Amino acid sequence: MRVRVGINGFGTIGKRVADAVAKQPDMELVGVTKTHPSYEAQRAVTNGYPLFIAGDGARAEFERAGLPVAGMLSDLLGHVDVVVDAAPEKIGRQNASLYRDAKVRAIFQGGEKADVAEVSFSALANFEAARGKRTVRVVSCNTTGLARAAAVLEPRYGVEDWQATLVRRAADPPESGRGPINGILPNFHLPSHHGPDVRTIFPNLPIATTAVIVPTTLMHVHVNRVRLRRPPADAAELVEAFRRTPRFLVFREWERIDGTPQVMEFGRDRGLGHNDVMENVLWENGIAVNGPTVEFFQAIHQESIVVPESIDAIRAMFDLARDGPTSIAITDRALGLPVP
Ligand SMILES: NC(=O)c1ccc[n+]([C@@H]2O[C@H](COP(=O)([O-])OP(=O)(O)OC[C@H]3O[C@@H](n4cnc5c(N)ncnc54)[C@H](OP(=O)(O)O)[C@@H]3O)[C@@H](O)[C@H]2O)c1
Numbered sequence: 001m002r003v004r005v006g007i008n009g010f011g012t013i014g015k016r017v018a019d020a021v022a023k024q025p026d027m028e029l030v031g032v033t034k035t036h037p038s039y040e041a042q043r044a045v046t047n048g049y050p051l052f053i054a055g056d057g058a059r060a061e062f063e064r065a066g067l068p069v070a071g072m073l074s075d076l077l078g079h080v081d082v083v084v085d086a087a088p089e090k091i092g093r094q095n096a097s098l099y100r101d102a103k104v105r106a107i108f109q110g111g112e113k114a115d116v117a118e119v120s121f122s123a124l125a126n127f128e129a130a131r132g133k134r135t136v137r138v139v140s141c142n143t144t145g146l147a148r149a150a151a152v153l154e155p156r157y158g159v160e161d162w163q164a165t166l167v168r169r170a171a172d173p174p175e176s177g178r179g180p181i182n183g184i185l186p187n188f189h190l191p192s193h194h195g196p197d198v199r200t201i202f203p204n205l206p207i208a209t210t211a212v213i214v215p216t217t218l219m220h221v222h223v224n225r226v227r228l229r230r231p232p233a234d235a236a237e238l239v240e241a242f243r244r245t246p247r248f249l250v251f252r253e254w255e256r257i258d259g260t261p262q263v264m265e266f267g268r269d270r271g272l273g274h275n276d277v278m279e280n281v282l283w284e285n286g287i288a289v290n291g292p293t294v295e296f297f298q299a300i301h302q303e304s305i306v307v308p309e310s311i312d313a314i315r316a317m318f319d320l321a322r323d324g325p326t327s328i329a330i331t332d333r334a335l336g337l338p339v340p
Helices: 012-022 039-046 059-065 073-077 091-101 123-130 141-157 194-198 235-243 260-270 306-317 324-335
Strands: 003-008 027-034 051-053 082-085 105-108 119-121 135-138 159-169 207-214 220-228 248-251 280-283 287-290 293-300
Touching: 003 012, 003 073, 012 027, 012 039, 012 082, 012 306, 012 324, 027 039, 027 073, 039 051, 051 059, 051 073, 073 091, 082 091, 082 306, 091 105, 105 306, 119 123, 119 306, 123 141, 123 306, 123 324, 135 306, 141 159, 141 194, 141 207, 141 220, 141 235, 141 280, 141 293, 141 306, 159 194, 194 207, 235 248, 235 287, 306 324
Parallel strands: 003 027, 003 082, 027 051, 082 105, 105 135, 119 135, 159 207, 248 280
Antiparallel strands: 159 220, 220 293, 280 293, 287 293
């Protein structure tokens, strides 16, 4: 069975999920939407993705731009089994009734509140929870990064207390109107909303988060301090636990990845779609074990980390894989990610 997938919202996340769907052996990309003509709409056409009109868009605008359209969003919804909503924050919730009325299953992104869907999702943590569901929310980039790390730490070592500071990128690379360009902005919601968001996946995880925004577009960096019930013998054991888990990349000191600029250069050299780095990025020399307390940094490429998760969410909803690890391996092979 090939699940027919539509993408509503062809921006940062939507275009990446569309490319990822097109690479999967058990999925068919039926089409993507744009509200207005743009270089991204042109890219969809160049890629051979049928282009549909969403929001307040009008056919005449696309015709004037010379961009062929296959129909309106309602037409797309008539031909898909599931829609991945990747419209801007809060628009997904408005779109939910369109999907319900069209009797189409839907995946929402982390910009929407948890109650937009039956379940919040992160593949390593709770694949089974999305099995057979009609609506799923893939959690945000920061929450995905934390949930993946929790999926390594919690079952093996038992988390007693987790304090994380999130150093967040100010904007995505194309967002020329956002800042700050010179300043560090504390998030005065103490603790930040990210901890409760992780608990939509791990309900009892004792995690508290704070956040600051810094002038970069490249990645987020999480500074983690975790007290464990059954701590690992040493840092080497923990490094191996991360390394043996899919979607973790642990750089060695000799690789001279000093920070996010080199991580993104690594991504450009590796050359996966959009030069993305979809893994949680850790550093061997950025992981320490002191008695029951573990400290580690991780970097999160905000534009791409949720892409493989969206693919696994589809597979869980349509019962296409025996279990989470099987789905993750299929997704990651198709995307060119390493399969440990
Ligand atoms: N970027 C990140 O770092 C990141 C990471 C994880 C999760 N998310 C979440 O993913 C979702 C999408 O974010 P994004 O960063 O991809 O946003 P984005 O880059 O702004 O892309 C959203 C796209 O949706 C289109 N759009 C606008 N109104 C629409 C409507 N009514 N119906 C359908 N499409 C519409 C816009 O393009 P046109 O108007 O040109 O059609 C826009 O390009 C949000 O929930 C966000 O919180 C974002």
